[in-house]
Amino acid sequence: MSDRHHEPQAAVAGTSMGGAMDLGVDEAETLEKKPGPDGAGPEDRPRSLWSDAWRDLRRNPVFIVSALVILFLVFISLWPSAITSGSPLKCDLAKAQEGSQPGHPFGFDGQGCDVYTRTVYGARTSVAVGVLATLGVAVLGSVLGALAGFFGGTSDAVLSRITDVFFAIPVVLGGLVLLSVITSNTVWPVIGFIVLLGWPQISRIARGAVITAKQNDYVQAARALGASNSRLLLRHIAPNAVAPVIVVATIALGTYIALEATLSYLGVGLKPPSVSWGIDISAASPYIRNAPHALLWPSGALAVTVLAFIMLGDAVRDALDPKLR
Amino acid sequence: MGRYVVRRLLQMIPVFIGATLLIFLMVNVMGDPIAGLCGERQCDPATAARLEQEFGLDKPVWQQYLTYMGNLFTGDFGTAFNGQDVTELMATAFPVTVRLTLIAILFEIVIGVTLGVVTGLRRGRPVDTGVLLLTLVVISVPTFVTGLLLQLLLGVKWGWIRPSVSSEAPFDELILPGLVLASVSLAYVTRLTRTSIAENRRSDYVRTAIAKGLPRRRVVVRHLLRNSLIPVVTFIGADIGFLMGGAIVTERIFNIHGVGYQLYQGILRQNTQTVVGFVTVLVLVFLVANLVVDLLYAVLDPRIRYV
């Protein structure tokens, strides 16, 4: 969303390196680069970045856990009725702020709505906003970034200045200003806003990756052989730029879910009667003394969801970043 | 160096214009700029027309923008919804947010850097893994959730602090809000410091320092830290702008009457001048902080030369 999420990702990287990387002596280089004298051990086969990454991921518990959480979230956002029979909008004021009781494990919120049902249905909003916004940001950002990086010159300079402008605007603030006047009660304005302010982050990554890939010898060779621009971009450059975009987009997905909740908490994202964790947390905060459960359950669900996506992105980055091997 | 500063200042101009224009457009096109001017009531058509003329609202937007910016540079930020000058509002709001930001930065430096150094020196040990996981959790939990939870625990359950901050907002009442505001950045600072320390720890010059027979403490502080903290310092510097802009959530949770609070009020009442004025100042702070960070780089790393 903003520059701060760009730079520290370098810091998030490098969590699970170890072993030979740390030798740091000339001996280590020999260990890394030269195959054994007998030639073809199982480690010595040529491996592609993706199959290699997949092999790493399958063995990474962080990846497995976060992927399972995300699969579960996707499942309940598609079929919430599979695990709850109630309706998130069926509320009984008489039961307001009551605690856990049979059939209502999470208790009731300030309006007497079932917290469990609302928490389950809230996943749909978060997943929808996260996935759709990320798709929009990724498509818009990588197309603009790739074009700017590939063609350079004026278009690149203009795009860079535009990204600077977007980075200079505090995100939450922009959301407040832009969304406060919109009365629509769907997820679309929020998604639109996230795409509007989120694309520069991806476009910077894509631009950088394309510029790096462009300088590769095989790309120069393909150009010399008369490959057209579109062929160069699609066949030779894009595959190299995809990995960093995927990593950043996965982590961004988590932050977008957090952003939607934050905006809804501030009252400008989704508004009741929509169901969203942000709305529920906001609605529960005045009763924090008497009914903390109404605050804790949606907060917990939100935290776990965002955590799952960020950890997934972290794991994917570790697997895809060849520098960390 | 002087020429570099001038060039950077010139580069800031289009970004500044772009960002403020964007906000100006958002506020003007989307909202009703005079809606807030008649207080809580709806303006009657005659007054509305008079106000429109008075504020030049009948002119095209770009002209309005120019007029506004012109006024701004003479120190006239316009009038807030309650009839106060926006500048007066700023004079009360900014000190509060600056205090809050200072506390947050302090937390980042003290806790973030310490944790980063400790984990960076103990890569792969339980402390490292534990802290690393904790940072992931902190990054994942949105600030408003962290804030509400801490308020619930420390303020309501255990009664260590007052759950909301008084209007003077003295330093001691801002400690918890400062921590909440810092939380996400704090986690980033920890991770950044950790990576940086771990990377530099294997570097040749650290090995030289050990080979010189320097005590471990001196190796770590004078050689390892000095180099590893360069990216951290620049991150923290750039964070000042983000923290001030992001304080809006924290200020709402703890009811702090700072920049975020005033902005929130301005937005609720659709008061164009408050919103644009405050955002303009925030954008300026952001740009200047980034410039200072770049210059700081040159001071910290003698290899960088500006041309």
Add this chain to the structure above:
Amino acid sequence: MLLEVRDLHVEFRTRDGVAKAVNGVTYGVDEGETLAVLGESGSGKSVTAQAVMGILDTPPGRVTGGEVVFQGWDLLTLKEEERRRIRGAEMAMIFQDALSALNPVLTVGDQLAEMFTVHRGMSRKDARAKAVELMDRVRIPAARERVRQYPHQFSGGMRQRIMIAMAIALEPALIIADEPTTALDVTVQAQVMELLAELQREYRMGLILITHDLGVVADVADRIAVMYAGRIVESAPVHDIYKAPAHPYTRGLLDSIPRLDQKGRELYAIKGLPPNLTRIPPGCPFHPRCPLARDVCTTDDPPLYEVSGTRGSACHFWRECLDG
């Protein structure tokens, strides 16, 4: 003997298993003597030196056996604080790439003066004066002004001179130079090597010169120890080796030096690659690449046979090799 390394073993734990970097190295250096340690990268020559200095990265590295005796101290049994006092003061190290080995954000003056403030407890002012003196000593022009500059402001040769100045600062008894000229231009290489040799003679220091460059060795070394797969395969006075190597690996190294009188002929190269240190072949580690290898070489690891009173070779067929 000034320094004696006996049966030293060092391992590294890596992702692919335990890498046996040093496997029973034994060598010694006398006061005023120069020992050249020769070998490809991965032969364990640098790791041995790091273990002697006590600057091994632990983990993943670990000394698993042997002893290092220096001026009567049994180094591996000393406490870290005692070893630290020896490092820099009694034995010093010169690294290959001075640009990365010097701290980029401190002035060279600070880095030199540090030796005196830490080890000798000098005041900063006196230490600074000493730093200028040292820079003069290694013939860096305009030392008084340049003492305030940073490493990146010096040329490669000047930087290496600063490394040398740092090493001789406290007049140590032993200097270990790890490929001190590899990163330099050929013309500068000779000057730096000359300076190092001159200072060594003057202070009567022991010098361990780690290199893969046989050309450098011939001029300055007294003895040569050739390393392969973490062990010494041949150890001999320098002239003996050049006359007739007693190990096929040494012969291979000598044959692969390009020579003017063989212009036009194909350049010799030892076939194959050095072994993976996590899977060193059984028997003689060199046998997969050895032109003299026979069945016994694949099963029996040769000891260091005594060729003469001052010479040893770890080859079952050293006689054959010696005869050409």
